[in-house]
Amino acid sequence: MTAGSVETDKRLAAEYAASLVQDGMRVGLGTGTTVAPLLPALGARGLRLRCVATSPATAAAARAAGLAVEPFESLTELDIAIDGADQIAPGPWLVKGGGRAHTREKIVAAAAARFVVIASGEKRVERIRPPVPVELLAFGTASTLHRLGHVVLRGGPPSPDGGVIADWTGPVEDPAALAARLDAEPGVVAHGLFGPELVTDVVVASAGDLAIRAPR
Structure with a gap:
């Protein structure tokens, strides 16, 4: 799969999601490269929307596309959230967080009546594999790492x-068990495992064809 075909597939999935x-x-x-083509596709429709962004980069790009972005403070619920994924496994189970925003992304997904995941075909996997992003509190980081084991600092920005x-x-032998273990650790803010209870739609584009998992 060439870089050009991957970008074409990302745009196809994003444009479908924008139509919803x-x-x-x-x-x-x-947040991420799959969401990038979503923003101009949404802006081009000229709808009156109240948007919440999961990262400063997405907020800036959304405003540049003509979308109204507001802080996630006064809104208690969202009608729809659209995001990409680093891995999509059966369930569906997702891995997210390559862009360091998985905590905000999980909060937004939980607030949405409909959570639409968009991706190109190479993001589909038979089973979840490491790495799985984890956000930690700065306080007591060394102690948290010691208790968890198998967790390494990524470096770079927070x-x-x-x-x-x-x-x-x-290893990720059982995503649900690993999610429960990470959730139980006080020093973990959030992890990048998104379970089936969060996901309503999965839209995967591969070689110009769409595969759509509809709402439950």
Whole structure:
């Protein structure tokens, strides 16, 4: 699969997701390269939307596309959220967080009545594999790492909210069990495993064809 075909597939999935948005909706906007073509596709429709962005980069790009972006403070619910994924496994189980914004992305997904995941075909996997992004509190990081094991600091900038970004590098034999283990650790802010309870739609474009998992 060439880089050009991957970009074409990302745009195809993004444009389909943009078509699901209706006038007056409250919309959550994800972060990453698959979301990039979504923003101009939404802006071109000229809808009256209230948008929430999961990262400063997405907020800036959305405003440049003509979308109204507001802080996620007064809104309690969203009608739809659209985001990409690093891995999509059966379930569906997702891995997200390559862009360091998985905590915000999970909050937005949980607030949305409909969470639409868009991706190109190479993101589909038979089973989740490491690394799995993890956001940690800066306080007590060394102690948290010691208790968890198999978690290494990624380096680079923090999350949009100042958290330390690391990655689970151990086995992922059971995504639900690993998610529960990470959720139980006080030093973990959030991890990049998104379970089936969060996901309503999966839209994957591959070689110009769309595969769509409709809402439950």
